[in-house]
Amino acid sequence: MTAVTQARVLSHLDALESEAVHIFREVAGEFERPVILFSGGKDSIVMLHLALKAFAPAPVPFSLLHVDTGHNFPEVLAHRDRLVTAHGLRLHVASVQDFIDRGELRERPDGTRNPLQTVPLNDAIEKHGFDAVFGGGRRDEEKARAKERIFSLRDEFGGWNPRRQRPELWDLYNGRHAPGEHVRVFPISNWTELDVWQYIAREHIELPTIYYAHEREVFARNGMWLAPGEWGGPKEDERVEKRRVRYRTVGDMSCTGAVDSDAVTVESVISEITVSRRTERGATRADDKLSETAMEDRKREGYF
Structure with missing residues (x-):
């Protein structure tokens, strides 16, 4: 009798996990100094979980970067620090408050500091020489993010130009960039909010309360x-x-x-x-x- 090999069909979550793991490994092979944006929120926690899986049993070969607005929820910062300690990771913190204190940024009239994160982020990327920056953005979140590629080329000022983005056919990613430029990478871009929570449930991932x-x-x-x-x-x-x-x-x-x-x-x-x-x-x-x-x-x- 002829043995018939039955192909394994991946579940929806397995397929998303496999894609993200592939992206992490691809970046590790293409870039010299990647970093993971990590705020302690659910998307960055899932992203870190995927990175740990991608390189286990070896440690994650990237450090973490948090752009701290100074107006963060205490529960989230505490959870961030617990994860950093538990996995022996290195965390860089770019502080919006430091830029305000030096007069390089000014408080907005509405008190919102999220729009002020851009300057500290790009300063940290330049200071540490990061050439790939992982972010937890997803296409289902907002219409501008729906336009984003997995590998998003950024200019020397961190700016995004949709006309300079490259096709990503057959899951082939082009990380080529000129000196001073870098690439933002979105491993969970194809996930939805529901996917994230179903994965959290399946993997028993702990979140801030x-x-x-x-x-x-x-x-x-x-x-x-x-x-x-x-x-x-x-x-x-x-x-x-x-x-x-x-x-x-x-x-x-x-x-x-x-x-x-x-x-x-x-x-x-x-x-x-x-x-x-x-x-x-x-x-x-x-x-x-x-x-x-x-x-x-x-x-x-x-x-x-």
Whole structure:
């Protein structure tokens, strides 16, 4: 009898994981000094988990970089530091506050510091000579990110020009770049928010507690629940109240909104996302609402 070899069919999550692992290994082979952008948020945590898998049992051959706005959620920073220590990683921190103190950046009238991250990010890339920068951006988050390639070529100022991006046929990635330029790399670009949470459930990945429902003081502004803070909230006419909320995404406290929720487990979060009709950034990020082209404008200036 002839033995028939049956091809193994990858599940949806296995296929996404395999693609991301391939991207990490491809960058390790093509570039001299890559770095992983790491904030302690869910996407960067999943990205680190994938990098650990890609090179196990060897250590991850990249350091981490966090652009710290100074308005971060304490729970997220604590989780970031625990992971760095647990895996023996090196963390570089580029501080927005340092640039403000030196007079190289100025506070915005609205107190939002997310748009101020571009200068510290590009300064850190130049200072440390990073030639590839991993980011946790996904195409489902926002229309500007839907245009992004896996390998996104950036000029010497970190700027993004859509006309200079290269085709990526058959999962072939071109990392060629001129001196001074670098490449932003997005291993989970093809994932959705639901994919991320299903993978978190499958891999038993621990997240900061603010991703699950909890009691928190918040106030309403522009249709979102924002956390009080030294950044300038609330104003005189904004009332602080305690609500049961969770965060779908985390960033600068001044522009990251919470959503009403009773989801306290991974499974209940997945159920909540399944019926949601708004993207996580569309529902919770005020900085994306500054204009119709806010994200694309910032990318052209060097934002990730």
